[in-house]
Amino acid sequence: MNQELLSVKETVDLIADGKILLIAGDESLLAELPKGKWIGGTIPYFVSSSEGGLVTQKQLFVTDISDVAASITLKKYNQDELGNVYKDAGYGGFSFIIIPASSPAHVSFALNAPNYQDFGSQPLVGWISGVLLDDLGKVKPKVFSGATGNSYEDEALVMHVDLIPGKTIDVGIVNIFEQGDGDTLTFNQDSFAADSVMVNGVKKNFAEYIAEKNIDTKLPLVADYYGALINISFQAVSPEDGVSFYAPVFSGVRYKHAKPLADYAGAFNKQLTDNDVAGKKIAFSCNCILNYLYSELEGKKTDPFVGPITFGEIAYQLLNQTLVYVDIHD
Secondary structure, three states: OOEEEEOHHHHHHHHHOOOOEEEEEOHHHHOOOOOOOEEEEEOOEEEEOOOEEEEOOOOEEEEEOOOOEEEEEEEEEOOOOHHHOOHHHOOOEEEEEEEEOOOHHHHHHHHHHHHOOOOOOOOEEEEEEOOOHHHOOOOOOOEEEOOOOOEEOOOEEEEEEEEOOOOEEEEEEEOOOOEOOOOOEEOOOOEEEEOEEEEOOEEEEHHHHHHHHOOOOOOOEEEEEOOEEEEEOEEEEEOOOEEEEEEEEOOOOOEEEEOOOOOHHHHHHHHHHHOOOOOOEEEEEEEEHHHHHHOOOEOOOOOOOOEEEEOOEEEOEEEOOOEEEEEEEO
16 A cells, blocks of 8 residues: 655556555646546645655655455545435445545535444545645636546535455544633534524633633534534634634534644644554544644654645534544455
8 A cells, every 4th residue: 555746647647557545736737637547636735655744746645455445446426415424335345535625525415424324334534625725716626437437516526446355444533632620612603604602501602612711623522423523613703703613513512622732733743642553554544724734844844644635624514723644454
């Protein structure tokens, strides 16, 4: 299972050999690839084993899963079809998904995934494709299908994978955050934005509350889903426009602002060290663009975790400010 930065020519050679690939890179490079057994998404940020964190629009990050995949099915889903993604997956394998950031499919998946039919019946992992941060609002993130050779701005692409007999898969999450000891926050609707918030049961203007409490928006809101800590990252705070997030808040869920970190980068590195990966076969991983920025990962290595730096991570549902990985067992 190779995970590495490659040239377009090297990637074309793998496709020609019939390899089963997960690809990340600049739109112009993905558009050069021939049809084959692959799916891809746009992003120029990566962490590699040789160079550490970097920005490049001249290479593709290629994950080769040919050694573990017996067969695959590539499928495109619009926002109304995504509810079938678990039902379509079958059994004894996993599904890999890429969704363009801010697309209808992204919004639909974020809001509805936990309620999909057969949710969690089989591992679903992947990421949200993005663009160079300087191009936000100018260039649309895309996904590419090796089945058609086409790119898509509004739909999700999924590779349903049947594993070779005897192989099993685990999905892991590295999250440096935990709930703080402050106020309990709840919201009245499922949304990527909120003007108001219930603070210990009392309604307040959310932007004003953040200013009054001097809340560090580099740190997410954290919900405790039966022991699984799920982050909701802040995107923007404005007195006029309210508060927006990179993932939706849900009504009926209790959130707390994350416990402060004395050293963001140090906390992230400690989690990587503490996470027991000895002997694991990491077949894929992706890390959040916010971790990349706030931990200043450019030029730094996060071995054994390499891969695209993304606008959102998927482990069954949408996640933020996490690292997601796939571990294959014999």
